Amino acid sequence: MKKFDYIIxxxxxxxxxxxxxxxxxRAKSILVLEAGPADRDIMIHIPAGVYRAWRDxxxxxxxxxxxxxxxxxxxxxxxxxxxxxxxSSINSMVYMxxxxxxxxxxxxxxxxxxxxxxxxxxxxxxxxxxxxGADTWRGASGPLGVSKGSxxxxxxxxxxxxxxxxxxxxxxxxxxxxxxxxxxxxxTRWNGRRCSAAVAHLRPALARGNVSLITRxxxxxxxxxxxxxxxxxxxxxxxKHSAEAAEIILSGGAINSPQLLMLAxxxxxxxxxxxxxxxxxxxPGVGRNLMDHPTIxxxxxxxxxxxxxxxxxxxxxxxxxxWWLFTRKxxxxxxxxxxxxxxxxxxxxxYPNLQYHFGPMGFEYHxxxxxxxxxxxxxxxxxxxxxxxxxxxxxxxxxDKPLIKFNYFKNQADLRxxxxxxxxxxxxxxxxxxxxxxxxxLSTSGAAQSPDTIADWVRKNSETDFHxxxxxxxxxxxxxxxxxxGRVHGVEALRxxxxxxxxxxxxxxxxxxxQLIASKIADRITGTPPPAPIHARFAFQA
Numbered sequence: 001m002k003k004f005d006y007i008i009x010x011x012x013x014x015x016x017x018x019x020x021x022x023x024x025x026r027a028k029s030i031l032v033l034e035a036g037p038a039d040r041d042i043m044i045h046i047p048a049g050v051y052r053a054w055r056d057x058x059x060x061x062x063x064x065x066x067x068x069x070x071x072x073x074x075x076x077x078x079x080x081x082x083x084x085x086x087x088s089s090i091n092s093m094v095y096m097x098x099x100x101x102x103x104x105x106x107x108x109x110x111x112x113x114x115x116x117x118x119x120x121x122x123x124x125x126x127x128x129x130x131x132x133g134a135d136t137w138r139g140a141s142g143p144l145g146v147s148k149g150s151x152x153x154x155x156x157x158x159x160x161x162x163x164x165x166x167x168x169x170x171x172x173x174x175x176x177x178x179x180x181x182x183x184x185x186x187x188t189r190w191n192g193r194r195c196s197a198a199v200a201h202l203r204p205a206l207a208r209g210n211v212s213l214i215t216r217x218x219x220x221x222x223x224x225x226x227x228x229x230x231x232x233x234x235x236x237x238x239x240k241h242s243a244e245a246a247e248i249i250l251s252g253g254a255i256n257s258p259q260l261l262m263l264a265x266x267x268x269x270x271x272x273x274x275x276x277x278x279x280x281x282x283x284p285g286v287g288r289n290l291m292d293h294p295t296i297x298x299x300x301x302x303x304x305x306x307x308x309x310x311x312x313x314x315x316x317x318x319x320x321x322x323w324w325l326f327t328r329k330x331x332x333x334x335x336x337x338x339x340x341x342x343x344x345x346x347x348x349x350x351y352p353n354l355q356y357h358f359g360p361m362g363f364e365y366h367x368x369x370x371x372x373x374x375x376x377x378x379x380x381x382x383x384x385x386x387x388x389x390x391x392x393x394x395x396x397x398x399x400d401k402p403l404i405k406f407n408y409f410k411n412q413a414d415l416r417x418x419x420x421x422x423x424x425x426x427x428x429x430x431x432x433x434x435x436x437x438x439x440x441x442l443s444t445s446g447a448a449q450s451p452d453t454i455a456d457w458v459r460k461n462s463e464t465d466f467h468x469x470x471x472x473x474x475x476x477x478x479x480x481x482x483x484x485x486g487r488v489h490g491v492e493a494l495r496x497x498x499x500x501x502x503x504x505x506x507x508x509x510x511x512x513x514x515q516l517i518a519s520k521i522a523d524r525i526t527g528t529p530p531p532a533p534i535h536a537r538f539a540f541q542a
Contacts, residue, residue, distance in 0.1 A: 004031045004212075006525075007232055007245040009219050009260065012086020013511050014498040014518035015251035016197035017127075019213075020143065020205040021522035030211045031243055032202070033234055035218040036082035044089050045193050046324060047335040051363075051370050054090040054466075059083035063255060063404055065464070070387070070409035071294075072460045078404055079466060080255055084215060085198030087253070088511050091466065093194055093335040094357065095146045095186040097124055097175050098506025098513055099342065100538055101351050110503040111476035112484050114530070115520075122531035123519045124175075124512065130186070136536050137176040144200040144515065145190025148173075149338025151331070153306055154437070155360035155376050156184070156339045161433035168343045168428065171539075174508075178539035180352050182341035188511065189335060192328025197515060217241075220398040222248060222264040222494065224280070229494035235399075247493045247525070249486075251518070254468040254500040258287040258391045259402040261472065261481075261496070266488065275396040281490030285479030287402075287471050290389035291505040293355070293381040294408050294418060295465040296458055298425050299362045301439030302374050307331070308361050309374045336361070342383070342507060345420035351540065352507060354421045355381040357465075362442060375442055380421035381465045383507040386411035391471050408462060418462070419455045422448070467510045472500035485524040486517075497521050 006022055008015045011034035023030050036059055043049035043056070054060065063078040081087035100117035107116035125139030131147045134140035149156070160182055164170045169181025188195045205211040214236060221233040223242065231244035250257045261267055265280030267287060272279045302309065308331055310316050324332035336359045342352035362375025387410040394400040409415040422445060429438045440446065448457035472481040472488075480503075482488050486495040499514045506513045523530055 001242060001244060004029045004243065004245040006030045006247050006249060007243055008032045008249045008251055009232060010034065010086065010251040010253065010256065010498070011084045011198065011202060011213065012081060012251060012253055012498065013088045013197045013514040016085065016088075016201040016205070017515050017518035018249060018251060018497060018522050019211050020201035021519060022525060023205040023208055023211040025526065026208060026210050028210060030205075031245065032211060032213045033217040033219055033232070034084050034213065034215050036084065036215065038215050039084040039089050039196065039198050044083070044085070044196070046321070046332050047093060047187070047189050047192070047194055048320070048332040050090070050092050050335055054079050056090070059090060061255070061401070063401060065404040065406050068406055068408055070407060070415070070459065071462050076406060076464050078255070078464055078468065080253060080468075084202065084213070085196035087466065088188065088197040089194070091509070091511060092337050092357070093187040093189055094337055094340070094509045095128075095175070095188050095512050096508030097516075098508040099179050099351050102504065102506045106475070106503055110474075112474065112503070115484065116533070118533035118535045119530070120516055120520070121534040121536060123516050125534075126531070127515055127519055129190075132173060132176075135176070136534070137173070143204065144188060144197075145195040146186050147189050148186055149184040149334075151334035151338055153308060153360040154304070155302065155306070156358070158433045158437050159339050159358045159428075160184070162428045162431035163341060165431040165433055166424075166428045168341065168424065171341075174342055177537070180342050180540055182343070182356065183339065185338055185340050187335045187338070189333070192324065192333040197511075218399070219260060222260060224264070224491070227490070228492040247495065250494070250496045251498045253498050254290065254471045255391055255402060255404060257496050257498055257500045258471040259393065260398075261286050261488070262393050263396065263398050266491065271392055275393050277396050283481055283489060285473060285481045287391040288388070288479055289470040289473050289503075290391055290404070290406065290468060291385060291470040291502070292389070292406055293383060293465040293467045293505065294385065294406075294414070294462045295379050295381045296418060296421065296445070296462055297443065298378045298380065298422065298445055299375050299442040300429055301442055302362075302376050303437055303439045305374050306360065309372060312371050337379070343424065345417050345424060353383050353417055354424070355383055355508060356425070357381070373442075378425050379465065380418065380425060382414055382418040382421075384505065385414045387414050404468075406464070409459065415455055415458060419451070419458050422454050422458070467505065469499040469502040469505050469510060472496045473503045474501040475503045486521045495521070
């Protein structure tokens with residue numbers, strides 16, 4: 001049996017970054033195990049194929065969260081990428097670091113002194129090539145291609161102007177000097193193609209020859225020698241295999257990583273006993289602290305018909321695809337959610353607590369198919385929920401999906417704040433900028449007008465915005481699962497490196513923060529000195 005220096009479980013946002021940085025030392029051997037297939041499907045790489053990608057059962061874990069009292073006892077679909085690139089291959093490509101104060105709170109409230117934004121900013125800069133160019137806040141020589149939204153549609157302009165007019169603020173770059181207000185988003189899109197973590201990091205890592213990737217390889221167990229993790233057992237092509245390494249790194253994400261720990265006997269003792277799993281380490285925090293961004297979707301009629309509204313026609317769809325194939329431009333090169341914002345729902349919140357995603361079209365779902373209507377759409381996310389959920393085991397069988405319970409709105413303040421977002425969107429759409437453009441509120445939210453009916457509508461219609469995190473949190477406190485380097489407490493040679501480490505969910509999409517975590521911890525693993533902190537100034541500090 002070949003022994004590797006590192007085994008990385010999961011080729012998602014974190015796993016790809018780890019493979020690239022750890023594999024930079026050609027003397028090291030790395031095995032990456034991915035449960036899903038290779039990322040060959042063309043719909044992964046066409047930005048406008050996002051809706052096809054995240055609903056495709058062939059590249060998705062297809063999780064459904066348990067019925068939740070806070071959302072009218074509904075089960076919530078929870079898609080996660082099961083493909084090379086992980087969720088970075090099926091997400092909406094929005095590149096959002098989060099608010100600087102998120103990371104400062106990681107440092108001040110969770111014992112993570114070198115995870116402040118000043119310590120993280122050099123990694124964000126080094127990780128990206130932004131088409132905005134390099135400055136104090138942005139990088140222009142990293143592996144991840146990041147481009148500003150540029151698809152031409154008057155509804156984007158109306159949205160930005162309306163944000164100004166409504167007093168909600170406006171930013172030139174939410175990842176730069178002013179991380180508050182409405183703005184054109186950045187996307188992990190380069191030369192008209194999705195730039196997933198696999199494209200940016202794993203492909204160059206594999207080209208070096210010291211990184212091996214096995215797809216359709218589902219890990220069933222972490223193997224131990226006493227308290228030391230020595231390898232993994234995995235299924236591949238119907239057969240059970242084993243591999244050993246000096247260090248095992250779980251990068252399966254906030255759902256799969258805690259499941260693997262519990263199957264290995266690392267987790268809450270009572271949960272392990274329920275499934276007759278011998279307790280190796282009683283770590284109460286494994287699977288706990290589940291955070292997500294609950295979202296609501298509001299649609300409005302567009303009084304003007306734009307080319308994107310005609311995309312349902314097979315001929316137009318074919319023309320858009322052909323134009324993309326030859327030029328990497330046009331509607332198919334857009335990830336749709338090219339604008340949005342980070343805003344405050346009330347004066348009491350210290351920094352933005354809601355996020356908009358704005359798209360210049362309406363959507364109708366018909367099973368697995370989506371059609372576009374003559375409208376425009378807002379997603380409104382609650383950024384810092386107080387409610388916490390959990391990931392637990394369904395059984396001791398590693399092939400069984402774990403149980404996911406979000407506990408949305410268990411804290412009523414979450415419901416109140418997300419409900420406030422409806423009024424903010426309506427105020428924005430009522431501004432002069434949308435005059436002659438905005439018609440009726442098409443979503444069923446239009447019937448909800450009083451505070452009680454709005455809150456009831458939010459409960460009955462909230463969904464996930466696909467950002468589960470926090471289930472193996474790093475830091476201090478009784479529920480900490482790892483130290484600040486992702487090393488699992490109570491055992492040796494085992495780390496978790498993915499979004500499950502987040503002690504608090506960042507205020508924005510999680511792909512960029514997840515890659516940050518992997519990049520910082522990779523330097524810890526290799527002993528690479530960290531870059532000097534960058535103490536940048538921000539508009540909110542003025």
